[in-house]
Amino acid sequence: MRRRYRAPMAPSEPQRRTTVHDIAAAAGVSRGTVSRALNGGYVSAAARAAIEEAIAGIGFVPNTAARTLRTRRSQAVAFVALGQHAGAFADPNIGAVMLAANAVLSGADHQMVNLLLESPRDTERVARHLSGGFVDGAIVVSARAGDPIIKVIRDLRLPAAVVGHPPDLGDAVPYVGIDNETAAREIVSRLLATGRRRTGMIAAAQDRDSCTDRLAGYRSAMGPAFEEHLVVRVPGHDHRCGADGMRLLLEREPAIDGVFAASDVLAAGALEALREAGRAVPGDVGVVGFDDSPWAVWSQPRLSTVRQPIEEIGSAAAHLVLRQLRGEPVDPGGRILPTTTVWRDSA
Amino acid sequence: MRRRYRAPMAPSEPQRRTTVHDIAAAAGVSRGTVSRALNGGYVSAAARAAIEEAIAGIGFVPNTAARTLRTRRSQAVAFVALGQHAGAFADPNIGAVMLAANAVLSGADHQMVNLLLESPRDTERVARHLSGGFVDGAIVVSARAGDPIIKVIRDLRLPAAVVGHPPDLGDAVPYVGIDNETAAREIVSRLLATGRRRTGMIAAAQDRDSCTDRLAGYRSAMGPAFEEHLVVRVPGHDHRCGADGMRLLLEREPAIDGVFAASDVLAAGALEALREAGRAVPGDVGVVGFDDSPWAVWSQPRLSTVRQPIEEIGSAAAHLVLRQLRGEPVDPGGRILPTTTVWRDSA
DNA sequence: TTGTAGGCGTTATCAG
DNA sequence: CTGATAACGCCTACAA
Numbered sequence: 001m002r003r004r005y006r007a008p009m010a011p012s013e014p015q016r017r018t019t020v021h022d023i024a025a026a027a028g029v030s031r032g033t034v035s036r037a038l039n040g041g042y043v044s045a046a047a048r049a050a051i052e053e054a055i056a057g058i059g060f061v062p063n064t065a066a067r068t069l070r071t072r073r074s075q076a077v078a079f080v081a082l083g084q085h086a087g088a089f090a091d092p093n094i095g096a097v098m099l100a101a102n103a104v105l106s107g108a109d110h111q112m113v114n115l116l117l118e119s120p121r122d123t124e125r126v127a128r129h130l131s132g133g134f135v136d137g138a139i140v141v142s143a144r145a146g147d148p149i150i151k152v153i154r155d156l157r158l159p160a161a162v163v164g165h166p167p168d169l170g171d172a173v174p175y176v177g178i179d180n181e182t183a184a185r186e187i188v189s190r191l192l193a194t195g196r197r198r199t200g201m202i203a204a205a206q207d208r209d210s211c212t213d214r215l216a217g218y219r220s221a222m223g224p225a226f227e228e229h230l231v232v233r234v235p236g237h238d239h240r241c242g243a244d245g246m247r248l249l250l251e252r253e254p255a256i257d258g259v260f261a262a263s264d265v266l267a268a269g270a271l272e273a274l275r276e277a278g279r280a281v282p283g284d285v286g287v288v289g290f291d292d293s294p295w296a297v298w299s300q301p302r303l304s305t306v307r308q309p310i311e312e313i314g315s316a317a318a319h320l321v322l323r324q325l326r327g328e329p330v331d332p333g334g335r336i337l338p339t340t341t342v343w344r345d346s347a
Numbered sequence: 348m349r350r351r352y353r354a355p356m357a358p359s360e361p362q363r364r365t366t367v368h369d370i371a372a373a374a375g376v377s378r379g380t381v382s383r384a385l386n387g388g389y390v391s392a393a394a395r396a397a398i399e400e401a402i403a404g405i406g407f408v409p410n411t412a413a414r415t416l417r418t419r420r421s422q423a424v425a426f427v428a429l430g431q432h433a434g435a436f437a438d439p440n441i442g443a444v445m446l447a448a449n450a451v452l453s454g455a456d457h458q459m460v461n462l463l464l465e466s467p468r469d470t471e472r473v474a475r476h477l478s479g480g481f482v483d484g485a486i487v488v489s490a491r492a493g494d495p496i497i498k499v500i501r502d503l504r505l506p507a508a509v510v511g512h513p514p515d516l517g518d519a520v521p522y523v524g525i526d527n528e529t530a531a532r533e534i535v536s537r538l539l540a541t542g543r544r545r546t547g548m549i550a551a552a553q554d555r556d557s558c559t560d561r562l563a564g565y566r567s568a569m570g571p572a573f574e575e576h577l578v579v580r581v582p583g584h585d586h587r588c589g590a591d592g593m594r595l596l597l598e599r600e601p602a603i604d605g606v607f608a609a610s611d612v613l614a615a616g617a618l619e620a621l622r623e624a625g626r627a628v629p630g631d632v633g634v635v636g637f638d639d640s641p642w643a644v645w646s647q648p649r650l651s652t653v654r655q656p657i658e659e660i661g662s663a664a665a666h667l668v669l670r671q672l673r674g675e676p677v678d679p680g681g682r683i684l685p686t687t688t689v690w691r692d693s694a
Numbered sequence: 695t696t697g698t699a700g701g702c703g704t705t706a707t708c709a710g
Numbered sequence: 711c712t713g714a715t716a717a718c719g720c721c722t723a724c725a726a
Binding site: 385409412416417 | 718719720721722
């Protein structure tokens, strides 16, 4: 039952909102008293009651901008995601980090604001936001070497924490992450221990520390058996890249019997290519991934992979920022959290 | 090469930042002139040059809080995601909407601020943020009937747009979405046209309009053939729910030869259950999904599904808010964007 | 074209 | 315990 005509909505003129002033007048006290009542200072029971009644009656929400201006604190922390091309927020890892960080910040009564960086134009505007007192601190995820936003944060001395550690990070900003190299070495070693003779790797673009480190771990596990042509590099993290990478690997080394993919989604793509090629997994070829993402459990067969303590990473980053906000000293450098190898059916 | 000892970072005392005042002094002009130079007013070439030099020399970023307080505009728009339990931001649909909205807002030099709502505590704080002049407008995604944040926005008369339309939305907030019912009817009809006799549906929890509408579309396509026991309801959108739902359906109706899943991820789960049960897809059972998400193309076989114009939805929502911000009247009610049926291999 | 001054809504200081 | 009063940093009449 759709109405035939609906008047366009009036151009929204921001209605005047009630202020401390109004509350003070309604309650018959001074603005100072209202402010103290709100922020937990000494206020007589009578005054407090009058103020609460006034607020209940005419409603009141403190103006954030004014409060921020005065106190120099916004009670907000930025969650900055460097999203190149596609959705950084769509990455399940980042989503989980975000959720965990939000929970911690929320508990400390801080608002998490997500800032998405995609274009240079974004960078500039986000830099302005960070500099302009919009937030008290920042958590940065998926930064690459040379990301300008890191420099902005450092110059600003904005309390911050970085998830992962871009090579050029330095000591000015603490970070939290995992030991990608060791984790990769462990799972590859385990794969080799299942009797594989020719094990390759599907590696991703090398502009992020996690990628180089995982490759290093593979190399170290392979030891003298390492051969350059067993490593294919793919541009992105999607299953098509994984499939293409696997096909290339099969071409280069038809006798391949093991594959380490730099992420589960790549491994899932590899499974597809192997299926096409008529190779059995794990019979003919053992496959392992990284991340323990939804792909890992939905794949056929389910992937053996490395689980990162994502939630812990998110909350550690949040705590790192909060600690700085409270003025407590924090050790520079990184917090490395432990990973676990999850052994399933693909190897 | 790890240093053995690193001094803890000094508790960050927010350094004093340079203000218009400083720039004015350095450039030998008044604060008013500096402000005008920044905001495009009449300024002599000489003054402008001096000001720019001063800024280049000592650096300057306008204080957002002060500017917001004065102009009553924050140049920021909230992207509010009602994330129940798990990551709303992990949902690829929401991620894509977000990206598209960000692109539009970014082009209009507005900052998109993501606000994540999970707990009641979040709701309260986010309401405060929206009310407190932190943002000029809001885009709301995945709201359900009765979500308190909608009421907050309505009461505030905050320029906003809702993605999807919770049943109790009313006319105060414009929305943008798709016609779930028609889209569902179309794809189910097409499935039926492949000669299926017993077609069931895996439906999700009914607290969201999209779910009820998709169910309605299925029902309408089925016509007199509709039977209550052919519909199973599952609590969430993950592939396990899909698999469980499919198993239940097989149990209730062993002769089933068609399934409409309310989302691709559910359909993917259904495929798994069908594989277990030894049913061929699409030979024995035809399966269709909804969303055209990554699941659809990675499944074996690839899913026939409904594609939503996600990017258009995101940018339409952003434009809706921007238009209100510019004071232009907008028609209340909804913008319904067209969907397309994507026919692949699963039916 | 430029300088001056008032005020946006809060909180904090300081007398009462 | 409470009430004035002065900032916080910026923009914008208004006057020069």
